[in-house]
Amino acid sequence: MPALVYKVSGRDNVGTALSRLEEGVEYPVYEEGRGFVGTVKPRVPVPAWHKVALERIEEGGEVVKFGYVIGVAVTVVEEGDLVHVTNVLLDPTHDFRQMVRQGLVLGTSPVRVEKGEVLRVGANLKPLHPALRSLPPRARVGVAASAIAEGGTVRLGNIVEPPPRLRRNERYVRLVRDFYRLLRAGLIEFARVEVG
Amino acid sequence: MPPTVKAYYRESRKVYGARNHVLVLPTTLCVNRLAELIWEEFKEERWGDSGENRVVLARHNSGCCHIGFDLEVAYRALLGVASHPNVHGVLLVSLGCGQLCKRPLAPGESKEQNLAAFKLYDRLVKRGVRVRWVNVQEPIRGSGDGFERAVELGRKFVREMVEEAQAAKRVEAPLSRFVIGVGNGASDPTSGLFANPAVGYVVDELVRSGASVVFSQTTEVLGSEEYLVGKVADESVARKLRRLLETAYALKEALAEYLGESDPTPGNIASGISTLAEKSLGSILKAGFDPAIKLADVLPYAHPVPRGGGLYFMDGPGEDVLAITGMVAGGAHAVIFTTGLGTPVGSVVSPVVKVTANRETYAKLSKIIDVYVPVEELFSSGASLRELALRELYPVVLEVLSGDRLTKSELNGQMDFDIRSYWLRA
DSSP: OOSOEEEOSTTOSEEEESSOBOTTOOEEEEETTTEEEEEEOOSSOBOTTOEEESSOBOTTOEEEETTEEEEEESSOBOTTOEESTTTEEOOGGGOHHHHHHHSEEEEEOSSOBOTTOEEEBTTTBEEOSHHHHTSOTTOEEEEESSOBOTTOEEEETTEEOOOHHHHTOHHHHHHHHHHHHHHHTTSSOOOOOOOO | OOOEEEEEEETTTTEEESOOEEEEEESSGGGHHHHHHHHHTTTTOOBSTTSOBOEEEOOOSOSSSOOTHHHHHHHHHHHHHHTOTTEEEEEEEEOBBSSSSBOOOOTTOOGGGGHHHHHHHHHHHHTTOEEEEEETTSOOSSSSOHHHHHHHHHHHHHHHHHHHHHHOOOEEEEGGGOEEEEEEOSOOHHIIIIIHHHHHHHHHHHHHTTOEEEEOOGGGTTTOHHHHHHTOOOHHHHHHHHHHHHHHHHHHHHHHHHHOOOSSOHHHHHTTOOSHHHHHHHHHGGGOOOTTOOEEEEEOTTOOOOSSSEEEEEOOOSSHHHHHHHHHHTTOSEEEEEOSSOOOOOOSSSOEEEEEOOHHHHHHOTTTOOEEOOTHHHHHTOOOHHHHHHHHTHHHHHHHHHTSSOOHHHHTTOOOOOOOOOSOOO
16 A cells, blocks of 8 residues: 555544554645645654544544544644554543433432422532533532432433533533434433432 | 346246345255255256356254244244345255244144244245245155155255246346345455445445445444434434444443453554444445435344335344345345455355455455455546446446356355344254
């Protein structure tokens, strides 16, 4: 295979090395359907069939190949970096299995919560989802859409009105976006709300 | 003008066959050898313009001591392959005490009293399939040993059907009456990057031309839910898909302890795959790119695939022969199968077109691989992968359906057939 980097889709921010690439040498980038679209200079040697970053990816940013998200960067990835298990993980918010099984679990409730009651971190909500872990104690997460039993799970689906602070949280926004996309597609159902 | 191919029309079943085989089908594994003895007399015979038709033998390991819905699955698969459009006629070879084709009627016994005995045979007759039946435990008129008489009688039946099949001629048939399966196995990095996407472009084209396309291998789609979500437009399809994926995840979790490997596997990681999503996207892109083509239905293993167009997803294991058997029992006239490292896999009644994008593999194993996608042309001539796929692979699929070209799997006599089972046998 020629010494170049193959980009499957225009949306991709990583490309695949078709043979081993040397550090510091400029290689052409070929994009499917468009042809040669630029060059990339690997910062480390890249083994054949491994991925190289075509642009800087921020920590927590999506890694895109085939036009789809294949994971998130767990650290800042510079253009030309090797992208592999050391710096990319399957995003926990893309844990479809959990979405499928339970609706999206945000946390558990140590006490019974009545319909309409405000859910606050550490008070009546023990956060489980990574999107909630960065919130300070007693931060308002939402309002119970119906009663939640003691020890019951708090899901997207039994709370309403997420607070403005959470709406600006990138992870949370992505979580909600994916949740509603799956919901619209019928791949998840609103979890049944336990009535105590 | 929608594309057409040349095929055998079967008036009694209103189907078109890409082949005109005569099938020898044991209804239980105990009579595999007997079925083989019957088949051996015909193994060199070929007919059709390219010699693409023959007597085929479907040896398998099912038909007895199944528990639960395994019996239903085995029944569905045997019924599916016996009534396959590519089959002119079928000889059922049974023992007499298997689960699917039992002893014949005792004198004075009515058919209703022994319904299970005839279920498979009756359904085939009702579907208008040309079918004959030999049963080892049944007393056969004439002298000599019962086993030898069964061989003799079986050969006589097959001879009759071969003569009928030889007289048939191909006629023009619309592509919309065909089902094509797609799969992948013995993969390497060229599979995910080039071969599977190339097949995806061909699949888009086939579906747009009115054909039905089915893909399977449930374990390999886990992780590509973002893609699947984009392929779902219908609530009942979504429900079925969700149930299937839930079960597959649960199964995978239950087996994790025995597999002793994470997914992606250490082998995947060594070849540059970082996450499960990346791995499964490389596999599922063979189901096509066109966002307008949605999943028409999600089907159980070996369930008939509706003809008349659309993209279908069939439950099935990742293992090549089991997955192909499921799609072929569902009525796939031909299967497109990608490979990176190379595999000889075929199927008993349907041609399997094997595709690779690995130049070395193709050079080394051209006796088992049909099509090479010349990816180096992407960078030298500026052709897109879609253009290469439609130029190199699409016409081959039509030629194979028309019988103008035999696949390597057919030339090598690969009569692979193995039915998935979910439980231990009793």
